[in-house]
Amino acid sequence: xxxxxxxxxxxxxxxxxxxxxxxxxxxxxxxxxxxxxxxxxxxxxxxxxxxxxxxxxxxxxxxxxxxxxxxxxxxxxxxxxxxxxxxxxxxxxxxxxxxxxxxxxxxxxxxxxxxxxxxxxxxxxxxxxxxxxxxxxxxxxxxxxxxxxxxxxxxxxxxxxxxxxxxxxxxxxxxxxxxxxxxxxxxxxxxxxxxxxxxxxxxxxxxxxxxxxxxxxxxxxxxxxxxxxxxxxxxxxxxxxxxxxxxxxxxxxxxxxxxxxxxxxxxxxxxxxxxxxxxxxx
Amino acid sequence: xxxxxxxxxxxxxxxxxxxxxxxxxxxxxxxxxxxxxxxxxxxxxxxxxxxxxxxxxxxxxxxxxxxxxxxxxxxxxxxxxxxxxxxxxxxxxxxxxxxxxxxxxxxxxxxxxxxxxxxxxxxxxxxxxxxxxxxxxxxxxxxxxxxxxxxxxxxxxxxxxxxxxxxxxxxxxxxxxxxxxxxxxxxxxxxxxxxxxxxxxxxxxxxxxxxxxxxxxxxxxxxxxxxxxxxxxxxxxxxxxxxxxxxxxxxxxxxxxxxxxxxxxxxxxxxxxxxxxxxxxx
Numbered sequence: 001x002x003x004x005x006x007x008x009x010x011x012x013x014x015x016x017x018x019x020x021x022x023x024x025x026x027x028x029x030x031x032x033x034x035x036x037x038x039x040x041x042x043x044x045x046x047x048x049x050x051x052x053x054x055x056x057x058x059x060x061x062x063x064x065x066x067x068x069x070x071x072x073x074x075x076x077x078x079x080x081x082x083x084x085x086x087x088x089x090x091x092x093x094x095x096x097x098x099x100x101x102x103x104x105x106x107x108x109x110x111x112x113x114x115x116x117x118x119x120x121x122x123x124x125x126x127x128x129x130x131x132x133x134x135x136x137x138x139x140x141x142x143x144x145x146x147x148x149x150x151x152x153x154x155x156x157x158x159x160x161x162x163x164x165x166x167x168x169x170x171x172x173x174x175x176x177x178x179x180x181x182x183x184x185x186x187x188x189x190x191x192x193x194x195x196x197x198x199x200x201x202x203x204x205x206x207x208x209x210x211x212x213x214x215x216x217x218x219x220x221x222x223x224x225x226x227x228x229x230x231x232x233x234x235x236x237x238x239x240x241x242x243x244x245x246x247x248x249x250x251x252x253x254x255x256x257x258x259x260x261x262x263x264x265x266x267x268x269x270x271x272x273x274x275x276x277x278x279x280x281x282x
Numbered sequence: 283x284x285x286x287x288x289x290x291x292x293x294x295x296x297x298x299x300x301x302x303x304x305x306x307x308x309x310x311x312x313x314x315x316x317x318x319x320x321x322x323x324x325x326x327x328x329x330x331x332x333x334x335x336x337x338x339x340x341x342x343x344x345x346x347x348x349x350x351x352x353x354x355x356x357x358x359x360x361x362x363x364x365x366x367x368x369x370x371x372x373x374x375x376x377x378x379x380x381x382x383x384x385x386x387x388x389x390x391x392x393x394x395x396x397x398x399x400x401x402x403x404x405x406x407x408x409x410x411x412x413x414x415x416x417x418x419x420x421x422x423x424x425x426x427x428x429x430x431x432x433x434x435x436x437x438x439x440x441x442x443x444x445x446x447x448x449x450x451x452x453x454x455x456x457x458x459x460x461x462x463x464x465x466x467x468x469x470x471x472x473x474x475x476x477x478x479x480x481x482x483x484x485x486x487x488x489x490x491x492x493x494x495x496x497x498x499x500x501x502x503x504x505x506x507x508x509x510x511x512x513x514x515x516x517x518x519x520x521x522x523x524x525x526x527x528x529x530x531x532x533x534x535x536x537x538x539x540x541x542x543x544x545x546x547x548x549x550x551x552x553x554x555x556x557x558x559x560x561x562x563x564x
Contacts, residue, residue, distance in 0.1 A: 015331045015544060022329055047304055049297045049547045050333050050344040052351045062332040069334045239521040258555040262297060265331045266548020273540040
């Protein structure tokens, strides 16, 4: 069991990981996207004190070099669920499970709103993890919302199991090639059914489906951890990065505006200190 | 009148100044010590993400280079009082006055407790500013607590006015040379009097004095701004850096632990965004 699980590969996660390492804690650092991929799209960053006028690419490289110099590695997995399992937290990430005494959420701002019906049908046809739940759809018909090209291998895995797969890529040039796959260039706007998912609706028309896999870079905070208080999509946290759930801390864009690298890095530091204070009291 | 007055030359102040400049605000940046002097004593800094294993000296240089590259200059003055003057704040610094709509306090952690009687006799014999109040002690007897060698010119100025000056340097090798100056190598522990200061007591013995000048690098937050809520010496602020006084924000070590450069820099950024939100509502 880890002392601390840090979730998120952006600047808040980097800062948390650096401090957890320096303070000699037993921790795991999980994230779907490493920082170098995440900040690379930023143009010039002018307000990260000490690194004037740095490009997103160079900033990502600098952060990566920092963690590497300390022997810190990101475990590149998307965490799809966090469960309070009695005095500890169990994290699901792909087909792996991790246990930790404290959790630091550095999961970024989730810009997308959930699809209508998404939260309602979680566990009843809505899934965030192909490797976790794919097998249950052997021989069935499913939809897959694929937010990023790098999830295509998961889509292909689902194609190898399901009879029919409707893929809804949120980017251009989807490369999934499977005979039983049909590409729909529309965004789903509603998930419906009685007890379980039965159909997925678009602006015009709908498809019948036994389930939908939603493969996004980030899962909304309160979907990830049931009972976590949020407001307008942001985790409610205090100045010491504590959330409403004891042992769970939050840092970076997921805690609200301003969306700024230096603010995220600062909170990552604070969150680790708060987690350590919490561990000391256990 | 400025939109924003930023007080403090450390990493929180640097970050605030960079953001105020980028966001095109009319601001003044005041501080007794520039960042290059302040962080220079730090040994290796290992947890400022993006600048691995940097010395305090190089970190200070990097911050200074950042502000200089943006044409930002610190006005090197110690702010000794902030007054709400009706919809604006008036700041006293040496013999200058500045007016601003908002104030961002980045004044660092004040480690020293006030001397017994210090707060009680402010304006009645206790002063923080030689150039402001020195003239009132022409021909009188005063004590001067001098916390830093760089205030010695102020001590000498006081010696040119007062009849007798007891200097209490808080460092070795005090260089003040004046015929009417007597050096006391003890720390005062109590300031007493009836209506005004009359004496200064040490562990053993006391001196008669008409006043005492306390020349420190930082003035305690609630001494600086009357009515500002503090707890154990730290300014009470929320995650958006707001204090209990509207239009007054706080960032960095003065808001509490952890005392970390990256936390300070993050808060400096947040405080400017909050000040701008506040200005927009005026």
